[in-house]
Amino acid sequence: MLDNLLREIVTIVVGKQAEPIADLLNSGSHVNEFIIAKKLDVTINQTRNILYKISNFGLVSSIRKKDKKKGWYTYFWKFEILKCLEFLREIYSKKFDELTQEIRERNEKRFYVCERCNIEMEEEEALAKDFACEECGDLLTVKDSSKVIKDLERNLSKIKEKMDAIDVEIEKEKISLEKIKLKEIKKAEKEKEKKKEAAKIARRVKKKASEKTVKKKTVKKKTSKKKTTKKKTPKKKTVKKKTVKKKTSKKKTTKKK
Ligand SMILES: [Zn+2]
Structure with a gap:
């Protein structure tokens, strides 16, 4: 069914004579325009004219590759099926x-x-x-x-x-x-x-290398950190309570008005 629909599209956009290109553009991957020309038994310019006409409706996509020896670009084409x-x-x-x-x-x-x-x-x-x-x-x-x-x-x-x-x-x-x-x-x-795994391993290797020299220092730092965090937590709670009180007092004043 899809093949028939694609052939119909080419006939509408270009004309019945271009219909055979439909099967070539429906191969899933981009196809070399010179191969298309050869298979259709037409010149490369005729092939490009057909492709440009279809391309004007956004129904094909292309990629280009540079020929390293000759220095020019060759285009590869395929249908954008959903758009078609x-x-x-x-x-x-x-x-x-x-x-x-x-x-x-x-x-x-x-x-x-x-x-x-x-x-x-x-x-x-x-x-x-x-x-x-x-x-x-x-x-x-x-x-x-x-x-x-x-x-x-x-x-x-x-x-x-x-x-x-x-x-x-x-x-x-x-x-x-x-x-x-x-x-x-x-x-x-x-x-x-x-990448994450690789980074982890790299970090582990680094750590191991440095651990031997600074082991004692890091242990001391960790214990001192714990003490300071314990002190900070109760302060936060009192601040929260105060803000709650302020809110309730505001409500009272609005009611009086
Ligand atoms: Zn009459």
Whole structure:
């Protein structure tokens, strides 16, 4: 299904003749533009023209690599699948709205026809012409819209089916993007953990090296620190109580007012 949708997108954006590029851009990783040109059997300039047209809609992404020997850049391309699907969905969504509007008009308004000339018009226009055909002078008759409406509704349900299919693909793509993201996060976390571990080991090694020389001094410092912290804690409690008292006194004064 996705393959078909991507081919359809290329046809809409570039034209039917460019359709084969769709399969090449849907390989998951970026593809060398020279390989694309070779596989399509067109020149590199023709290939780039197609790619730029698709790129104008933000449907492909590219990376470039410098050729160390020749000194020029080669571009690598791939579809941005989610953007492609959202682009196509937007097109069908517009079609859906237009058809819905047309069906509503067909149901609400009366149309008049000249069956001989196969001309159709809205009631207002027919009234202005005194319900006579401008071409042949025949009397215009009320159009039976039921068949037209049926056709429109059939089209509408096809479009709805297409939109549902696109939605399924969008959900699939979102899930796979989420998985990729999670993988990257996990990878980054592992890297962090590795660095932390390395830093820990380095610190331990340093400590051990210095411990032997300053062991006695550090023990003395630790005991003195403990004493000072014990003294500080009760002071804090009294400060807190005072602020509470102030608050209650303020409340009393506001009540009197
Ligand atoms: Zn006529």
